[in-house]
Amino acid sequence: MAGALLSLDDYWTEAAPTVGIDFREPDFMLFDGATTTACGNATSAVGPVYYPPDETIYIETTFYDVLRDRFGASGGPLAELYVVAHEYRHHLQQTAGRFEGTDRSDTGPGSDTTRLEVQAD
Numbered sequence: 001m002a003g004a005l006l007s008l009d010d011y012w013t014e015a016a017p018t019v020g021i022d023f024r025e026p027d028f029m030l031f032d033g034a035t036t037t038a039c040g041n042a043t044s045a046v047g048p049v050y051y052p053p054d055e056t057i058y059i060e061t062t063f064y065d066v067l068r069d070r071f072g073a074s075g076g077p078l079a080e081l082y083v084v085a086h087e088y089r090h091h092l093q094q095t096a097g098r099f100e101g102t103d104r105s106d107t108g109p110g111s112d113t114t115r116l117e118v119q120a121d
């Protein structure tokens with residue numbers, strides 16, 4: 001996870017300014033069970049998440065066990081890196097102002113929430 005973060009920092013430090021993003025690196029926290037964020041408590045029930053108010057990516061480490069044991073995921077390290085990259089992209093959305101003016105209470109196919117998730121992917 002730390003290696004993925006360093007690679008993403010290196011890439012986006014160079015690439016983000018070329019697309020007009022005033023880049024700053026996100027904070028990153030691996031935790032087991034629960035932790036406190038600027039938005040309240042994050043738990044294993046939430047899964048990997050990026051919280052814009054503290055510009056921090058939170059990865060609950062048992063999430064990967066759940067993917068593997070409950071859902072039969074077999075993507076190995078690449079799948080784990082993908083999750084970090086997805087949350088990192090939410091940070092880029094934040095720094096680019098993409099969250100401003102969006103309605104993230106709706107989750108339908110044409111909603112802002114879906115658009116932001118597809119863009120992060």
Ligand SMILES: [Zn+2]
Nearest residue numbers: 086090117120
């Ligand atoms: Zn997402």
